[in-house]
Structures are given as structure tokens and as C-alpha cells.
Amino acid sequence: VLRAVFSRTFPQVVRISACQHSTIPAPNAHPDVHFNKIFINNEWHDAVSKKTFPTINPAMGEVICQVAEGDKADVEKAVKAAKDAFKLGSPWRRMDASHRGLLLSRLADCIKRDAAYLAELETLDNGKPYAVSYTVDVPMVVIHTCLISLSLKTALITALVCYQRLKPLLLSLKLHFGIGNGGGFPCWCRQHYPRNGYHGGAAIASHMDVDKVAFTGSTEVGHLILKASSSSNLKKVTLELGGKSPNIILSDAKMEEAVEQSHFALFFNQGQCCCAGSHTFVQESIYDEFVERSVERAKKRIVGDPFDLNTEQGPQVDEEQFQKILGYISSGKRDGAKLMCGGEAAADRGYFIQPTIFRDVKDDMTIAREKIFGPVMQILKFRSLEEVIERANDSKYGLAAAVFTQNIDKAHYISNGLRAGTVWINCYDVFGAQAPFGGYKSSGIGRELGEYGLDNYTEVKTVTIKVPQKNS
Ligand SMILES: *[C@@H]1O[C@H](CO)[C@@H](O)[C@H](O)[C@H]1NC(C)=O
Numbered sequence: 283v284l285r286a287v288f289s290r291t292f293p294q295v296v297r298i299s300a301c302q303h304s305t306i307p308a309p310n311a312h313p314d315v316h317f318n319k320i321f322i323n324n325e326w327h328d329a330v331s332k333k334t335f336p337t338i339n340p341a342m343g344e345v346i347c348q349v350a351e352g353d354k355a356d357v358e359k360a361v362k363a364a365k366d367a368f369k370l371g372s373p374w375r376r377m378d379a380s381h382r383g384l385l386l387s388r389l390a391d392c393i394k395r396d397a398a399y400l401a402e403l404e405t406l407d408n409g410k411p412y413a414v415s416y417t418v419d420v421p422m423v424v425i426h427t428c429l430i431s432l433s434l435k436t437a438l439i440t441a442l443v444c445y446q447r448l449k450p451l452l453l454s455l456k457l458h459f460g461i462g463n464g465g466g467f468p469c470w471c472r473q474h475y476p477r478n479g480y481h482g483g484a485a486i487a488s489h490m491d492v493d494k495v496a497f498t499g500s501t502e503v504g505h506l507i508l509k510a511s512s513s514s515n516l517k518k519v520t521l522e523l524g525g526k527s528p529n530i531i532l533s534d535a536k537m538e539e540a541v542e543q544s545h546f547a548l549f550f551n552q553g554q555c556c557c558a559g560s561h562t563f564v565q566e567s568i569y570d571e572f573v574e575r576s577v578e579r580a581k582k583r584i585v586g587d588p589f590d591l592n593t594e595q596g597p598q599v600d601e602e603q604f605q606k607i608l609g610y611i612s613s614g615k616r617d618g619a620k621l622m623c624g625g626e627a628a629a630d631r632g633y634f635i636q637p638t639i640f641r642d643v644k645d646d647m648t649i650a651r652e653k654i655f656g657p658v659m660q661i662l663k664f665r666s667l668e669e670v671i672e673r674a675n676d677s678k679y680g681l682a683a684a685v686f687t688q689n690i691d692k693a694h695y696i697s698n699g700l701r702a703g704t705v706w707i708n709c710y711d712v713f714g715a716q717a718p719f720g721g722y723k724s725s726g727i728g729r730e731l732g733e734y735g736l737d738n739y740t741e742v743k744t745v746t747i748k749v750p751q752k753n754s
Pocket residue numbers: 671672675676677698699700701
């Protein structure tokens with residue numbers, strides 16, 4: 283039922299490569315920030331510790347505002363509120379499941395209504411081009427909220443509301459919950475902690491009253507979350523972690539399409555995607571041409587003010603990442619990969635990096651093994667399909683992969699051999715709220731999205747009733 287309703291409501295998956303500039307409203311590059319506190323039980327709270335942290339505009343390197351910094355004490359408050367809201371007899375518990383679904387649909391409508399403002403905050407805080415925030419991030423939030431609201435037809439529980447996966451960054455998230463405030467929810471609680479703050483995460487993971495944790499982030503922090511959770515209540519933990527995703531171009535691929543899609547696969551979101559196609563394997567006979575065309579394309583990439591609708595690439599998310607990426611570029615040069623373009627900071631201020639391409643990259647080089655999370659493409663050469671499957675699999679990660687070919691048998695053969703949670707054929711970064719997403723190996727545990735992804739948010743209860751054997 284869910285699948286049928288959903289595909290009728292949203293016949294198109296979100297194609298993040300297809301931005302329609304004509305339909306994007308002009309952004310306000312200086313949106314007011316209304317919410318910078320912690321939202322628990324329909325109210326805004328300062329952190330119990332009163333601590334705050336600055337959030338930085340990465341395009342300018344300047345502080346946008348101070349934000350409340352949650353830690354263990356705030357987690358306690360939030361968990362207590364959630365627990366109270368789910369007590370037997372509480373309004374949420376008594377509410378008809380389809381009414382809960384309606385509330386979530388209403389929330390999705392509110393997000394849609396405020397899409398431009400949310401996208402402005404996201405761009406201000408994260409640096410991603412506004413055209414992307416508006417056409418990709420906000421619509422994805424709407425679609426995922428709808429997915430969850432539709433599934434409430436199948437009678438899900440409060441936990442879904444408290445822990446559903448919405449992925450906008452800090453400020454927009456806060457605003458988002460501000461909208462929820464007006465939506466008629468009897469309780470709405472959620473804990474935020476700063477990007478670099480592990481304490482809040484550990485407090486949630488180890489909490490005895492939290493039944494489910496879904497974490498998206500680095501493999502290192504994923505390990506920490508799992509460790510923290512192991513001494514708790516055997517809660518369910520699902521993790522969507524890093525990747526070093528192979529993007530395999532066979533000699534029979536349509537060249538222009540393969541070049542453009544591979545460019546998008548790597549450079550989208552400034553290269554900051556868990557599933558970025560950052561391991562580009564190109565078959566020997568087309569290698570030189572592919573490199574040449576990719577360099578031409580990268581040189582045309584428009585880097586600059588993320589509020590300019592023509593901009594394709596904004597700054598990296600923060601200074602730490604910026605420095606780390608420049609470090610990887612130096613290591614690539616030191617290890618003997620050939621730098622074909624870029625390689626340096628792209629502006630005097632802010633955390634901009636030039637679109638960078640290396641050729642003649644070997645499997646054992648650091649840039650070929652580690653997750654760079656930046657606009658740095660490494661192009662490797664291969665001969666046979668057997669060889670490329672082995673080399674693509676020879677990674678601790680297994681999040682995503684892609685194959686470009688016009689031969690359906692080869693596409694099947696490679697996708698069957700690859701150990702990755704998602705394989706795209708002749709496309710990249712195509713997401714549907716209906717399609718489960720997650721990783722093999724060190725790229726995670728479990729899946730998000732789709733009905734399958736909702737599995738870990740529910741519990742099965744068997745109720746057995748004795749049928750009387752005679753009328754007494
Ligand atoms: C890669 O995949 C191939 C074929 O599925 C398999 O034989 C090989 O063991 C895999 N390698 C790794 C490191 O997962």
C-alpha cells in the first residue's frame with residue numbers, strides 16, 4: 283500500500299543533477315536567524331551548562347551566531363520528555379495512527395512553505411550552493427517526512443517522530459523544529475549537538491531509555507557510538523558511515539555522459555558526500571581521453587559565492603576540512619600522482635578549494651585509499667572487468683558504486699561482483715525515499731529509507747489470547 287500511495291504522490295525520484303534555475307526564487311543572502319537554542323518538549327532551552335558554540339559561515343570564515351551546546355544533561359531532559367510523551371494514556375499514545383500521519387504531512391507542508399528560507403539558512407551555515415539547498419536538500423526532507431507519515435498508516439510509534447532521519451544542518455534543523463511547534467504535535471523533542479561534539483552523541487548512545495540510534499557520519503565516530511551503546515540497553519543501532527566509492531567507466535560507455543556524471547559524482551556538494559564517486563576507474567583504451575575531458579570540465583566548474591544561482595561549488599564546510607583536503611592534495615603530489623588541474627585554495631577568504639584532478643593514481647597511494655571528502659578526483663586505469671572488480675572491492679568501505687557501460691551483461695556482471703550497498707548504472711547520486719541506502723563493510727550497519735529502512739524503528743509484539751472453551 284505504502285509503495286503504491288507513495289509512487290502516486292511522488293512519481294519522480296529526486297534527481298539531484300537536474301536543477302531548474304528558472305523555478306528557484308532569488309535568495310536572501312542575509313537571512314535572520316531566529317532559533318539558536320535546544321528544542322525540547324515544545325520549548326526552546328538554553329543548554330543546562332549555559333555553554334554555546336559559534337557556528338561559522340564557511341564562505342566568509344565569520345561567525346553567524348552562537349548556538350546552545352547540548353551535552354549529557356540536555357540529553358537527559360530530552361529523553362525524559364520523550365518518555366513522558368509516550369506514557370500510556372498520553373495524547374500521543376491515544377492518538378489514532380492516521381492522525382499522527384496527518385500531523386507529519388502537515389509538517390511536510392510547513393517545510394515546503396518555508397523552503398526558500400530553510401535553503402538560505404542551510405547555505406549560510408554549510409556553504410553549499412543555494413540552488414542545491416533549494417532543489418535538493420529541502421525537497422528531500424519533505425519527501426522523507428511524507429514517507430514516514432504515509433507509513434504511519436501502518437501504525438508506527440512515537441519513536442519515529444523522535445528519531446526520524448532528517449538531515450539538514452544545525453540552524454535549519456532548529457528552524458524545522460520551530461515549525462513543528464506550530465503543527466499541533468502533543469510533544470516534539472529532539473536533541474542537537476554541535477558538529478564536533480561527541481559528548482551529546484555518547485550520552486544518547488549509552489542512554490538506557492533510548493531504544494534506537496541512527497547515526498550518519500564518519501566510520502571513526504560510528505565505532506565510538508557502537509561502543510558507547512554496547513553498555514546500555516541493547517538498543518538498535520544503525521550506522522551510515524564513510525565510503526570510497528568506485529565509479530567504473532568501461533570503454534564502451536557514452537563518453538560525454540560518463541564524463542559529466544563522473545564529474546557530478548565526485549564534485550557534487552564540494553566533494554562532501556559519504557557516497558561520492560571518489561575512486562574513478564577508467565578502462566585503458568579510453569583513459570587519456572577521459573582524463574582530458576574531465577580536466578576540461580573541472581576547469582569550467584564555477585566556484586564562488588554560494589548565493590549566486592550560477593555557482594556550482596561553494597566553500598568546504600569548515601576550516602578543519604579545508605586544511606585536511608589541502609593535506610591530501612600534497613600527499614598525492616608527494617606520492618607521484620600527476621596533478622592535472624586545481625590543487626590550491628580558490629579564494630583569499632573562506633574555505634574554497636579549486637576543483638582538483640590527479641591522473642596516474644596507484645591503488646596504494648593515500649589519496650586512493652582514504653576518504654578525502656573534498657573536490658579532489660583521482661583517476662585510476664584498469665584493463666579487465668575481473669581486475670576492476672577486485673580492485674574496487676579492495677577497500678574497507680562498501681557504501682556505493684557506479685558503472686558506466688552500454689552493455690547490459692557487463693553492467694550486471696560488475697554490479698553483482700561489487701560489495702556495495704548501492705550500485706548505480708549509467709547514473710550517479712539518484713536517491714528515492716523508497717530505495718534503501720546504506721553500506722557493506724566499514725560503511726555501516728543496516729539501511730535507511732524505504733519500508734525496509736523503517737524496520738528498526740518498530741518492535742514486534744506477539745499477543746496471545748486464550749479463547750474460552752465453554753461459555754461460563
Ligand atoms: C570483491 O568481490 C569479489 C567478487 O564478488 C570477491 O571475490 C572478493 O573477495 C571481494 N573482495 C573484497 C575485499 O571484498
